Amino acid sequence: MPKNSPYSHGPGLKEISSSGPGPHLSPLQHRFYQTHLREKSHPEHLLYHGLRELPSPFLLPDLEPALELLKETVASGKKILLFGDRDCDGVSSTSLLGGFLKKIHPGELILKVSNEEDYGLSPAALDFVKKNKPDLLITLDFGTTNHVQIDLLASLGIKVIVLDHHEIPERIPACFLISPKRPDCRYPNEKICTAVLALKFIQAYLYSSLEEYNVGTWIGDGNSLFTGYLIHRGKLVFQGERHEVESKFSFPIRETHYRISSEFPEREWFYQEFLKYPAILEQYLQNFDLAAVGTVSDMMPLFGENRIIVKEGCRILSKLNRKETRHREGLFQLLQLMELSEKHVTSKDLGWGLGPMINSAGRMNSTEVALQLLLEENPERAKTGAKELQKLNEERRERTKRNLFKVDGFLKRKLERTQKAVLFCYEPDFEPGVSGIVATRLVEEYKKPVLFITPDHGHAKGSIRSYGKENVLNLLKKAESIFFQYGGHKEAGGFSLSIDQIPELAKIVFEHADSWLEEEQKQAVLDSVSSLVSLEPTELNAKIFQELSVFEPFGHENPAPLYSIKGAKIYHTKPMTDGKHVRFRILGAPETIQCLIWNRGKDFLELLSKTGSLDLWGSLEESTFRSKTSLQFVVNYFEESEKN
Secondary structure, three states: OOOOOOOOOOOOOOEEEOOOOOOOOOHHHHHHHHHHHOOOOOHHHHHOOOHHHOOOHHHOOOHHHHHHHHHHHHHOOOOEEEEEOOOHHHHHHHHHHHHHHHHHOOOOEEEEEOOOOOOOOOHHHHHHHHHHOOOEEEEEOOOOOOHHHHHHHHHOOOEEEEEOOOOOOOOOOOOEEEOOOOOOOOOOOOOOOHHHHHHHHHHHHHHOOOHHHHOEEEEEOOOOOOEEEEEEOOEEEEEEEHHHOOOOOOOOEEEEEEEEEOOOHHHHHHHHHHHOOHHHHHHHHOOHHHHHHHHHHOOOOOOOHHHHHHHHHHHHHHHHHOOOOOOOHHHHHHHHHHOOOOOOOOHHHHHHHHHHHHHHHHHOOOHHHHHHHHHOOOHHHHHHHHHHHHHHHHHHHHHHHHHHHHHHHHHHHOHHHHHOOOEEEEOOOOOOOOHHHHHHHHHHHHOOOEEEEEEEOOEEEEEEEOOOOOOHHHHHHOOHHHOOEEEEOOOEEEEEEOHHHHHHHHHHHHHHHHHHHHHOOOOOOOOOOOOOEEOOHHHOOHHHHHHHHHHOOOEOOEOOOOEEEEEEOEEEEEEEOOOOEEEEEEOOOOOOOEEEEOOOHHHHHHHHOOOOOEEEEEEEEEEEEOOEEEEEEEEEEEEEOOOO
């Protein structure tokens, strides 16, 4: 068995160590770590991390009583309703928990994701819940702000569990709220998505079936025979002398001869207890695939715990793509349609492929297509569902293009809007469902926060996206009195309101935008771009790519390494999509390296026509087309070379 296999460390070890032999970084790796990751993670967590470093789910608030409620509901065969949000994180988390419950719950199980309803427990969503009258409602990726609606459901005898990671309001609902952002939360990482909360809930349920669940373990710390740690359900509940614990805790305590050398002994031991049950561990690990998709799609920072989850999730997805496992038939068929590399699935595949594909169903008011596909076990139905989702994604792309064309005309007529601190866009002929994508594209183009609003079933829905580090929810809060619903993350939010209130929203936004940005201490856009290392064209090769791939998965707050090439001589330019994108080659670079620039092709060619060489900044990426993988240099920034 491979040395680093998650199954290779059995309970026979005398001493357990998670720190490994210590990281050995090359000069280039060390520079990347110092430049980008030093304040976020220890180097050993980047190079020698593993599942043993994940915190216990029992640190999450309300998890234990929520778990007992779910177990009681399952045991009695009562009706359960899972209701998730329409985005990728909501669909992924609903699929994870729903797929697990389908296997163990003997009673009626209803799985629902938002479709045309407003975000959260809107009137339409509330009517659906009341009509179905579940004994237990579990909301996924919403519910934190719905205290009024949850109080109403409680009065009807419906018990509620909320799994959500959105910002905490002044008043939280009177139910079991499993959230990493609660002020009383002991969980060490608040930036995890709802799909990870679903993974944690499943892990806790699996662990509760083991004999270790109700037992505490005393582990010596190696300093003396009488000092050590008391660990219960993956939580360090006591550290000190052995004789002090008997009177403090009511659960049975067992002794062990192990010694743990670890920064987090409770995590190490929790992992060791799972290793004793390979079948249970395998059930747990299979759920990392959708937890990883939700993490990347919801733009969670890819360091620490999230990096471990995405790395493990990509490993599971790679096995699924290579047909080494078929534990999720619908997802398997989707991977086959996407023709990803058979070597490995990457975080880029999740962020640019799987995530948008799953998201497209909700954007096109067909969220149930994605949910049913991820739960489907029949190969033929899964194949049909994957093609249907692919078609929805193509329709979503066309709708996005139409909206971008329309907003371009809108801003040409209302040029003054582009001069404001926040770009505010609404027209009656904008098409619904893709406002978040359009807002993100406009942020990239105009380099400022954007609100994009469309009509939708008699009222209006919109998205807001940040440009810098500003908290967009603080801007929405200034207009909360006119919204039906609003919520989201610091970087991205959504809202709904009546169409006749849009002028009032614009007035509030324009009135507060400047002071809001000042309050948020928005960082100025830098004119110059610093790179990790400057390369000669001949050095642009697979060797340097492999050296820094140790820091994958790359994504939010763990960006891919940026390289610069000064005085690059450009030749063999090939415009694409009417010049919007350009393929080209660099003199001296290996011919196997394809060079690309996205979205700024016309500016690139115009500058190139006036100068002999350019300074380029970009990243090396693997690109897979029809299962064939090649290396490409994607240029992010360019300017006239000082060498000219």
